[in-house]
Amino acid sequence: DIxxxxxxxxxxxxxxxxxxxxxxxxxxxxxxxxxxxYLSWYQHKPGQPPKLLIYWASTRESGVPDRFSxxxxxxxxxxxxxxLQAEDVAVYYCQQHYSxxxxxxxxxKVDVK
Amino acid sequence: xxxxxxxGGGVVQPGGSLRLSCxxxxxxxxxYAMHWVRQAPGKDxxxxxxxxxxGAHTYYADSVKGRFTISRDDSKNSLFLQMTSLRxxxxxxxxxxxxxxxxxxxxxxxxxxxxxxxxxVSS
Numbered sequence: 001d002i003x004x005x006x007x008x009x010x011x012x013x014x015x016x017x018x019x020x021x022x023x024x025x026x027x028x029x030x031x032x033x034x035x036x037x038y039l040s041w042y043q044h045k046p047g048q049p050p051k052l053l054i055y056w057a058s059t060r061e062s063g064v065p066d067r068f069s070x071x072x073x074x075x076x077x078x079x080x081x082x083x084l085q086a087e088d089v090a091v092y093y094c095q096q097h098y099s100x101x102x103x104x105x106x107x108x109k110v111d112v113k
Numbered sequence: 114x115x116x117x118x119x120x121g122g123g124v125v126q127p128g129g130s131l132r133l134s135c136x137x138x139x140x141x142x143x144x145y146a147m148h149w150v151r152q153a154p155g156k157d158x159x160x161x162x163x164x165x166x167x168g169a170h171t172y173y174a175d176s177v178k179g180r181f182t183i184s185r186d187d188s189k190n191s192l193f194l195q196m197t198s199l200r201x202x203x204x205x206x207x208x209x210x211x212x213x214x215x216x217x218x219x220x221x222x223x224x225x226x227x228x229x230x231x232x233x234v235s236s
Contacts, residue, residue, distance in 0.1 A: 040222050042158075049208050049226030050150075050158065061213075061224070093158055097221025101174045102148075102160040 002026050002096050006105035012113040019081040021108045023094035028074045031098065038098040041070055041079045044107070045090045053092075054079065086112060115139040115225040117209050121194075122230035129199050129234070135192040135209030135227050143167075143187040144215035148223060149194050151205040161207070164192070166216045177203075199234045206231050 003026040013019045029038045037057035042050040052061045054070035057077055067082045081088055089112060094105040121133035135147070149161040162173045162183040171183050182195040192209050206229045213224035 036219075038219075038221070042223070044158075049229055050223070051226075052213070052222065052224050055213060055222045095158070095221075095223075097219075100163075100172050100221075102221045104158040104160070106157050 001101055002029065002099060002103050004094055004096055004103050004105035006094055006108050008108060009106070010109040010111065012111045013081075013084045014113045015086060016083050017113075019084050019088070019110055021079040021092050021094075021110075023072075023077045023079070023105050025075045025077075025096055025098075029096045029098035030074050037073050037077070038096055039070075039072070039077050040095045040097065041068075042093045042095065042104075043088075043090045044093060050093065081110070084110070084112065115211065117211060117225055117227035119207075119209055119227040119230045122207065122232050124233045124235060125199055126236050127200060127234055130195070130197045131199065131232060132196070133194040133207055133209075133230060133232070135194075137190045137192065137211070140211070141215070142185075142190040146212040146216075146220045147183075147185060147192045148210045148212070148221075149181075149183060149192075149207060150210050150223065150226075151203075151207045153202070153205040156205075159205075160221075162194070163220065165220075196232070199232075201234050204232060204234045 005024045039057040041054040044050040058070045091107040116138045118136045148163045164183045180198045209227040210223035211225040213222040
């Protein structure tokens with residue numbers, strides 16, 4: 001199974017400041033045939049289902065604010081919130097769908113400082 | 114608008130069985146692979162299983178293989194999870210989820226989710 005390791009476990013950022021979350025996979029999730037990284041990011045707020053933010057490591061899902069961006073390739077990935085808003089307080093998960101079983105990171109809790 | 118409305122769940126004794134349902138609307142259900150994902154209280158998200166759009170292929174996490182069965186009824190736009198031999202570690206919120214793309218090789222990105230239903234395994 002591919003193990004997804006996120007860091008940090010939690011972070012607190014002032015409103016309007018940048019938040020950066022890292023995710024590392026135990027093996028590459030880059031699919032060579034189409035040069036796509038099979039890596040997604042989700043936002044999870046209490047009492048709600050998770051919400052897809054980013055897929056293919058860097059493609060923003062429709063309707064997701066452009067302050068959310070994803071980067072990285074192979075085994076190392078980053079989710080950046082460029083200017084934290086109060087509504088961004090949540091737990092963020094990376095997830096690989098390169099191979100079954102699909103696996104998630106342990107989550108990063110983002111709070112306002 | 115895509116909607117996934119879940120039903121079922123509740124409290125069940127260890128060794129018992131339970132069936133979860135997920136009714137879909139707002140998209141051509143038969144075109145999409147569907148999944149179940151769970152989250153135990155205070156724990157990580159865990160992918161549980163998937164069924165292909167044509168229903169011909171199913172895949173399971175090792176933790177539930179042989180005990181859980183995923184199925185679909187395209188005539189009713191519905192997804193099911195039959196859970197048997199339930200254990201305490203199966204206690205979790207269970208979510209149904211829809212693939213982002215229809216009938217392709219890019220399965221496993223969860224674009225839409227049900228509201229979640231709590232399954233508690235306890236005596």
